[in-house]
Amino acid sequence: MDEETMWKNMFEKLNELKVNPPTEHESRLQDADGSFFEKFGSLLKQKSYLEETTFKTELEPFGNENENDSGPDSYRCFEAASEPINITPLALEGDIREVESFKEQFVEAAVGMNVEDLYEEILFEICNQFGCEANSVCAEDLLEFIxxxxxxxxxxxDDILKLxxxxxxxxxxxxxxxxxxxxLLPKDANGFSDPFVTLYLExxxxxxYNSSVKHSTLNxxxxxxxxxxxxxxxxxxxxxxxxxxxxAAETVKEKVNKLFDVKGVKGLSKLMKEIAQAASTGKHDNELIGRVAITxxxxPxxxxxxWHNLEKSSKIKSRGSVLVSLTLSAEKNKRVAIQEHRHLLNLLLMHELDTSQVSEYWWNGNFSTNAELIRSQxxxxxGLTNFDCALSQWxxxxxxHENQKLSFNVFNSLLDxxxxxxxxxxxxxxxxxxxxxxxxxxxPSCFSIVRKIRAKNVSDKxxxxxxxxxxxIISKIKTLGHPVGEIFPQNIYGFISPMCxxxxNIDEVLIEVINTGVKEWLEYILEGSKSNCNDEPTDEAKLEFLIKLVQMVxxxxxxxxxxxxxxxxxKIRFNYSAIVFKYYDSNIFEICKNNVEDVCSHIKTLHIPEDTLEYSNLLDTKSLNMGTTLFELYLVLKRFVTLGKKQILFSY
Incomplete structure (x- = not known):
């Protein structure tokens, strides 16, 4: 059972008790256990309330993500209490012990395995640390922290530590x-070497252990x-x-055949020595280029x-350098180790978020010193690889992240x-x-940022x-091709058609998300631009409303x-403004069409006499002014369409 399921089950149980009060027999049971679960439920409820109301800061880049969201509330386990909560103190020592026992049960449910076995393994690793960090860390501090x-x-x-x-x-x-x-230092007559590596523990x-031989190279x-x-x-x-x-073992004849490959006087001297040795003893010896000792x-x-510089006895001459990667590991069943690592990560991160009280989207993947030491150990x-660790973290x-939003930078670095x-x-x-x-x-949280992109001022960095x-994140995920399994559940993406x-397809869903954001913004400015008076707006007011609407769009x-x-x-080869324009174009057309047709039905045809000065008092100034406003609307629409068509042409 994961932590989310446990919270949900507990909340459902509390609701069930509200609807169906306990029977007399159940009440006696509650009296027998001191109403422990009822008290602990109140504590949990208060904790949830405090977390949602007290510890939020104004620094978060996207606070209150689900606020005023018309979509389904799929990201919360349950809502915080809306009324003050009175807590009855747990005065009895027995009750306190029961609370501690329940905490342990809660951790075990969150871990999903025997918590004592995992705890013993972590204590064992703390007692047997290795790596240069172990020299500067107090084991007692790590034991207290874990x-x-x-x-x-x-x-x-104490009992588990002894074990x-x-x-x-x-x-x-x-x-x-x-x-x-x-x-590398050349050792052959041709000015090169045939290097190979030998390594061992002192x-x-x-x-x-020997590597392969790389022929005729100094790099x-x-x-x-x-x-x-x-x-x-x-x-x-x-x-x-x-x-x-x-x-290599070569005859004198084979050595002589290399005469034309000799490079310089020094190369010729080397070849002569090799020929003389082959003729006299027939032996061939590998020659040391250099060595390095690494403690x-x-x-870490x-x-x-x-990189390590090669040395040979007390000679100062540069002999080249070698690039070596070193890691330490212990022998363990990998499947078990990966499961342990995931459970440990879950506990460490929940503790980190609880103690640091960072705002949503602000935890950037950096654990506290003690937590990181335990995780890395x-x-x-x-014996976990970087990939094993990164996938476990993912x-x-x-x-x-579904309930406590983390920084997107965390996932970006893991994807790399x-x-x-x-x-x-x-x-x-x-x-x-x-x-x-x-x-x-x-x-879902990535798409929420795209969908609500207008909720923040662009001056906000x-x-x-x-x-x-x-x-x-979306770009990197798309490089893997078509998703494996269904990744767009209907209960979360209820604002998108099931057919899509x-x-x-991530691209198609992203387009729908962008369109949904535009739709919600258009509805918002339509509602905000309406007149507060209950009277039917005049034709002039309707046209002015359309002009203002098109200008805002x-x-x-x-x-x-x-x-x-x-x-x-x-990043994703999307012409964002072209998608936005297409949605606006189709919807603004319908809005303007209905209003303009209604206004035009009330405009009278102007009959202007030859002598306009003499009959100026007979002109229909209302219709004349209406025509001017209509022309102004035409100009505003033309500017909007001209701007949008540039983006559509660019997208093709």
Missing amino acids: QEVFKISDEKH AKLKEPPNLRLNVEVIKAEN SNATHR PIWEEHFSLPIADNPKEEVLIVEIWDFD LKSV TSGITA HAVQS IVYSKI VIIPILKVLQTDSEDTKSFWNGVKRIL HIVSTLCEVLD LNTN RSDLQRAMEYFDKHFYH
Whole structure:
């Protein structure tokens, strides 16, 4: 059971009690347990009320997203209380213990697994930290922090900690990627080398690992991976990386045939030595170009990729450099580790949001120091890759985002890691399905930003930056092609026709979202432009109303062209203002057509005599003025259509 389901079930139970009061037998049960659940329900209700009314700030870029929204309220578990709530203090010690017990049950329900097993695993990892960060962190601080996150009592914490300390230390491995080397020292007569890499741990020098040989180059590229078991304390281990010049077994004749490939006097001297050695002993020896020693205590939990200068004894001469990537990991069942990581992320983030009280859309993915250390230690000790961690964060964060909006930057950075891997995975893989379930949860808030883009002033920097973040997310998701599964549920996208939703096409749904935003804005300005008086408006007032309406619509179109068009086009190849104009054009036509026809039916034909000065008092000035206003409306409409057609031509 996930956290959202639990909240919903609890709320439904409270409603059921309101409709069906407890029987006499049930009342006796409540008396027996001290009405614990009733009191705890009041606490939860008060907490919800405070969170929605007290802790919101004016800094949020898109506060009150669901305010005055005609669409279904699909993003909240339940509404906050609208009346003050009186809390009866829990005075009895037994009640307090029951509350603590309920907290633990709540955490376990949110985690979805045995909370004590997960808690023991995290304590075990804290007691067996590795990585350079472990040197500067107090384990006691981490233990105190994680106890607060899991809401574990002191007594139970002590018991589980004893069990964690009795477990054997993890089997660690050093994961090495030898990426490339540059500017190596030439060792062959042709002015090049045939380099290969040998690496080993200083404590186990006999167990060596060799890379492939790259022939005739001083700038080899390997990109080869190795995994070395660490038997001793990783803080005391040293990795040795050596680059050798490979010398193949060749006869004297084969050596002589290389005479024409010699480069310079130094190359000729090298070749002569090789020929002499082959003739006298027949041996061939690989020659060391350089080596580097890397202490593992300098490797952070997240791993490190760095260049290292090659050395050889006490010689100062530059021998080149090698690029090596190092990470530490422990051996663990990967499926279990991924599930643990997701549950841990859920608890850490819920605790982070609860304690920091940041506004919606403001949490940017940066945990507090203690939370990040625990998260990274679990990832490393579980052997999780960057993709495993990013996908886990995508799944967990998208669920939380449904009710507590996170910054769109969080999802953008995760997509940069996830998308390249998903492109090579099969569409029916579990990872792909899990990713699209996350997309299903995130897109409603993305579309809400596009739909309500007029709710903020463009002078507010947040409106443009947030729109760009949303468009980046949509753009990256679209690179994966057609969605896997249905990602547009009717209960959330009730403002869009089922036929459009059934296509499961992001572009088509986005166009409908833009049109819905235009429709709502048009309805808003139509309502706001109406006269407050109850009398039937005059024909002149009707025309002036149309002129004002067209001017406001044109202003909105101009705003779209100046501020939003470039972002829509550069990021998702959408001509935003052309879509806006098409909707306005069809609807403004109908509004103007009905009103103009009604006005024209009341205008009389003007018969102007030859001597207008003599008969000026006989002219119908009302009809004359009406004609002038009609012409003004024509000019306003012409300017609007001219502006819009430019955008339509551009879109083709």
